[in-house]
Amino acid sequence: MTADALSPAPPGVEVRECWDDDLRSADVLGFPGYAVPEASDESVRTALIDLRGAPAVWIDCDFRRSGGTMGAVAGVRIVRAFDRARAAGLPVAQTVSTGGARLQEGMISLLQMPRTVSAAARHAAAGLRSAAYLRSPTTGGVFASFASLADLRAAQPDATIGFGGPRVVAEVTGAYPPPSSHTAESALRHGTIDAIVPPERCWDWLAAAVGAADGYRLVPPPGRPSTPDPSPARPDPYEHLLRARGSRRPSGLEWAAWLTDSWVEIGGADPAIRAGVAALAGRRVVVITMDRFAGRTPGAPGPAAFRLAQRAVGLAGRLGLPVLTLVDTPGADPRPDSEAHGVAGEIARTLLALAELPSPSVCLVVGEGGSGGAIALAHTDRLLVLDGAAFSVIGPEAGAAVLYRDSGRAPELTRALRITPRDLLRLGVADAVLPEDAAAVRAAVAAALAHARPGSRDGRPDAATAAAVTTH
Numbered sequence: 001m002t003a004d005a006l007s008p009a010p011p012g013v014e015v016r017e018c019w020d021d022d023l024r025s026a027d028v029l030g031f032p033g034y035a036v037p038e039a040s041d042e043s044v045r046t047a048l049i050d051l052r053g054a055p056a057v058w059i060d061c062d063f064r065r066s067g068g069t070m071g072a073v074a075g076v077r078i079v080r081a082f083d084r085a086r087a088a089g090l091p092v093a094q095t096v097s098t099g100g101a102r103l104q105e106g107m108i109s110l111l112q113m114p115r116t117v118s119a120a121a122r123h124a125a126a127g128l129r130s131a132a133y134l135r136s137p138t139t140g141g142v143f144a145s146f147a148s149l150a151d152l153r154a155a156q157p158d159a160t161i162g163f164g165g166p167r168v169v170a171e172v173t174g175a176y177p178p179p180s181s182h183t184a185e186s187a188l189r190h191g192t193i194d195a196i197v198p199p200e201r202c203w204d205w206l207a208a209a210v211g212a213a214d215g216y217r218l219v220p221p222p223g224r225p226s227t228p229d230p231s232p233a234r235p236d237p238y239e240h241l242l243r244a245r246g247s248r249r250p251s252g253l254e255w256a257a258w259l260t261d262s263w264v265e266i267g268g269a270d271p272a273i274r275a276g277v278a279a280l281a282g283r284r285v286v287v288i289t290m291d292r293f294a295g296r297t298p299g300a301p302g303p304a305a306f307r308l309a310q311r312a313v314g315l316a317g318r319l320g321l322p323v324l325t326l327v328d329t330p331g332a333d334p335r336p337d338s339e340a341h342g343v344a345g346e347i348a349r350t351l352l353a354l355a356e357l358p359s360p361s362v363c364l365v366v367g368e369g370g371s372g373g374a375i376a377l378a379h380t381d382r383l384l385v386l387d388g389a390a391f392s393v394i395g396p397e398a399g400a401a402v403l404y405r406d407s408g409r410a411p412e413l414t415r416a417l418r419i420t421p422r423d424l425l426r427l428g429v430a431d432a433v434l435p436e437d438a439a440a441v442r443a444a445v446a447a448a449l450a451h452a453r454p455g456s457r458d459g460r461p462d463a464a465t466a467a468a469v470t471t472h
Contacts, residue, residue: 003162003336004098005109005180007351009047012051012052012203012207013049013050013051013052013058013203013365014049014050015037015047015048015049015058015466016047016048016049016050016055017046017243018045018046018047018081019046019048019072019077019081019084020042020046020077020080020379021039021045022039022041023039023042023076023077023242024038024039025037025071025072025073025105026038026044026072027104027105028072028108029104029105029106029108029436031104031105031106031121033339034104037065037066037073037182039073041065041066042065042067042073042074042077042104043061043062043063043065043066043067043068043071043074043098043203044059044060044061044062044070044073044074044078044321045060045062045065045068045076045077046058046059046060046078046080046081047060047076048084048090049093050202050214051093051206051207051210051349052203052207052213053120053212053214054207054212055090055092056079056085056090056093056212057082057084057085057088057090057091057092057093058081058092058093058094058131059078059082059092059094059095059096059146059245060076060091060094060095060097061074061079061094061095061096061097061142062097063097063098063099063135063136063137064439065359066099067098067099067102068096068097068098068126068137068142069098069099069100069101069102069103069109070098070102070107070109070112070141070142070145071101071102071104071105071108071112072102072105072108072109072112074112075109075112075115075116076103078115078116078119078150079116079118079119080450081148081396082119082120082122082123083118083119083123084115084428085128085246086122086123086126087122087126089126089128089405090128090395091128091129091131091210091211091212092123092128092129092130092131092150092210093130093131093133093148093206093207093209093210094130094131094132094133094147094150094227094270095132095133095202095206096132096133096134096135096138096142096143096147097134097135097136097137097138098137098138098139098140098143098147098292099137099139099140100139100140100141100142100143101113101140101141102117102143103430110139110141112141112145113141113144113145114145114387116145116146117146117149119146120145120149120150120259121149121384122145122200124149124151124318125330126285127318127319127320128148128187129151129209129210129211129319129336130151130152130204130210131150131151131152131153131154131205131209131210131366131390132147132148132150132152132153132154132204133153133155133156133197133205133206134147134153134154134155134156134159134161134184134193135155135156135159135199136156136158136159136160136161136162136184136210137159137160138155138160138161138163138241139160139161139162139163139168139376140163140164140420142183143161143162143163143181144163148192151209151315151319152194152195152208152209152264152277153192153193153194153359153372153402154193154194154195154196154197154202154206154209155184155187155188155195155196155197155307156182156184156196156197156198156199156202157184157185157191157196157198158183158184158185158223159184160182160183161182161187161193162177162182162185162186162187162457163191163262169182172221174180174294176183177252184196185224186268188441189268189269191267191268191269191304191307191308193267194264194265194267195265195267203399205264206457208262208264209229209264209277211277211284213260214261214262214279215263215264215276215277215278215279215398216262216263216264216335217257217260217261217262218253218256218257218260218263218276218278219257219295220253220374224251224253224254225247225248225249225250225251226250226253226254227250228250228388228436228437228438229243229246229248229249229250229388229436231243231246231248233372233387233388235413235420237390237411237412237414237415237417237418237420238410238414238415240388240390240397241390241392241396241414241419243388244367244388244389244390245330245350245360245367245368245469246293246355246367249388250366251290251291251292251293251299251328251366251367251383252274252289252290252291252292252326252327252328252366253274253289253293253294253365254279254328254363255275255289255366255438255441256276256287256289256326258441258442259287259437259438259441259442259445260276260278260279260280260285260287260436261278261279261280261281262278262279263276263277263278264276264277264278266286266308266311266315266432268304268305268307268308268311268470269304269305269308270295270296270304270308271291271294271295271300271305272290272291272292272294272296272297272298272299272300272305272329272333272382272430273288273290273291273301273305273306273308273309273377274288274289274291274294274300274308275287275288275289275308275309275311275312276319277315280324280442280445280446280449281442281446281451283322283450284321284444285316285320285321285322285323285449286312286313286315286316286322286323286324287323287324287326288308288309288312288313288323288324288325288326289325289326289330289376290326290327290329290374290377292328292329292330292367292368293331296335296469297333298334299328299329299330299336300329300330300331300332300333300373300374301329301332301333301336302332302333302335302338302341302343302352303338303341303342303343303345303346304341304345306343306347306350306376307439308344308405309350309352309353309376309377310349310350311323312345313337313350313353313354313357316357316359317353317356317357317358320358320359321359322359322360322361322362322452323357323359323360323362323380324363324364324449325361325362325364325378325380326359326362326363326364326365326366326377327363327364327365327366327369327374327377327378327391328366328367328368328369328372328389329368329369329370329373330368330370330397331370331371331373331374331394331398332347332371332372332373332376333373335347344372347372347373347376350376350377351375351376351379354377354379354380354457355379355458356455358454358455359451359454360381360383360452360454361380361381361436361452361454361457362380362381362383362384362445362448362449362452363377363378363379363380363382363383363384364384364385364434364441364445365378365383365384365385365386365390365391365430366386366388366389366390367386367388367389368390368391368392368454369389369390369391369392369393370392370395371392371393371394371395374391378391378459379461381452381453381454381456381457382431382432382435382448382452382455382457383429383430383431383460384430384431384432384434384444384445385424385425385432385433385434385443386421386423386433386434386435386436387421387433387434387435387436388421389421390413390419390420390421390426391429392417392419392429393417396410396413396414396417397421399413399414399417400413412449421433427464427467428460428463428464428467429460429461429464431448431460434446
């Protein structure tokens with residue numbers, strides 16, 4: 001069998017060894033009219049491949065073969081592929097298009113969902129990567145099992161994506177889903193997939209997603225600041241804060257672009273926080289960055305944004321990659337629907353994810369650090385602050401409204417809160433203050449990632465707290 005037999009001719013992919021080509025369904029139900037597929041026409045084919053010069057395992061589930069349905073043979077091939085990959089220490093690349101479970105195999109088909117999930121879990125527990133490229137359609141039990149557990153997931157443009165296919169939805173609900181539903185574009189908006197990738201770039205993306213090649217350069221949207229803020233520093237703390245909020249000041253996304261050499265997006269539903277598996281100074285790292293220019297309330301992350309951060313931290317921990325977070329937010333989204341969807345709990349779980357992270361972590365505060373929404377990404381082994389940034393227990397305007405019932409006293413409160421970088425350093429909140437020069441920041445961040453000790457993230461806040469307590 002050649003690569004062409006598994007998927008459209010992928011450049012840069014060489015099939016080394018095909019697996020389990022002799023398996024054929026025994027039709028244990030004796031299902032009326034069921035024509036058991038030949039072994040070569042089974043929905044799933046598996047192989048050891050050379051992917052951009054690196055070995056990987058390929059699982060190819062193709063709708064053109066038996067509707068891409070998952071029965072016993074497909075399940076066995078998938079489980080064995082994951083287990084072989086685990087034994088060999090290899091990543092798994094998946095190409096998937098499927099109609100779901102093979103109805104003619106009944107419950108035997110349904111059992112393949114937990115079986116493949118367990119196999120994927122064993123592979124993941126070994127600290128190995130997986131990525132899935134979803135073609136049209138991708139529905140049902142395959143989508144609701146191993147395919148959705150891939151570390152990173154991309155889909156072809158306009159692909160039909162969903163657990164229940166449109167005909168199933170129509171039968172159950174009495175109406176077909178709207179055109180905006182069950183699409184790759186909808187899945188991307190809701191954070192179900194990480195990227196939309198045209199078919200001709202499928203293998204470029206898969207290679208980057210499993211670490212066999214570099215990703216692309218991160219490019220912020222047009223019209224954004226292209227250099228560090230050139231405006232002069234402000235000696236007054238409130239004026240310093242206003243400068244940190246200024247439209248000429250780059251946010252975390254710009255700094256992430258300047259600091260990294262490649263990027264593979266980890267998608268989320270709220271762009272106030274972005275995440276990616278990146279390369280920084282020759283080292284792979286997971287980057288989680290706030291973007292104060294984006295989001296429903298610009299710069300204010302909601303529950304979905306913090307869930308993305310948790311996912312990214314969890315991935316870094318499982319793969320043994322360091323984490324870099326970039327902070328720039330006036331605070332978490334306080335709107336009623338954000339509260340209703342548990343923003344406080346998501347902040348707590350983000351802090352917990354960082355607290356339990358087994359790999360090194362560094363935070364760089366690039367703009368305004370506002371309250372709990374900012375500290376959620378700052379519980380790291382090292383905390384660096386740009387000399388034009390600020391960090392506060394609360395936005396001074398809101399704080400003045402709370403303390404004085406007068407938001408107009410925000411400048412007065414700002415001075416009292418000691419939020420400037422030098423104040424943060426003196427209080428023991430920060431480890432270092434950095435000049436706003438991209439090359440200098442890049443060198444400092446790379447050094448911090450290299451020297452940070454996993455688990456030391458409690459030492460700094462403990463020491464700062466101890467210094468703030470006296471006995472009588």
